Amino acid sequence: MPWLIALALLAVPVLEIFVIIQVGHAIGGWPTLGLLALETVVGAWLVKRAGRRAWSTLQSALQSGNVPDGKNTSGRDLTDSGMGLIGGALLIVPGFITDVVGLFFLLPFTRPLARRLGTRFLSRRAATLAPPNFAPFMPGATQAQRPASGDVIQGEVVDPER
Secondary structure (H helix, E strand, O other), rough: OHHHHHHHHHHHHHHHHHHHHHHHHOHHHHHHHHHHHHHHHHHHHHHHHHHHHHHHHHHHHHHHHHHHHOHHHHHHHHHHHHHHHHHHHHOOOOOHHHHHHHHHOOOOOOOOHHHHHHHHHHHHHHHHHHHHHHHHHHHOOOOHHOOOOOOOOOOOOOOOOO
């Protein structure tokens, strides 16, 4: 997996430069530069907007006591805000390939697919990165895998700084 990331970090800039040159040959240098500047400004505006939306969604979810988990409305709103941040950040990066990927996260008709793919990817990564004793708490764990709720250990918290 690390070699794939290294390959992407090398290949994406080369492909971006190639596409920018091709677009420059097709529409001219100044229009290409103007288009890249415009998409950077739009991306910065979208990141700012999505960040505010994510913050307000998180605040309202915490105030109402709902835990944003992706299944309820606040979780979906928070996920959409996160995808807006990712999409806007990809629009800020100069280049047309990253803009297409960024628009995939931003457009209303592609966002549900991006949400599903992102949720699937993150749940797989969480399952592989979770420590073994965390597995019973993962979504989909059976009742037999979960710890017994009747085991209560009485104790007292002692603050050593007092």
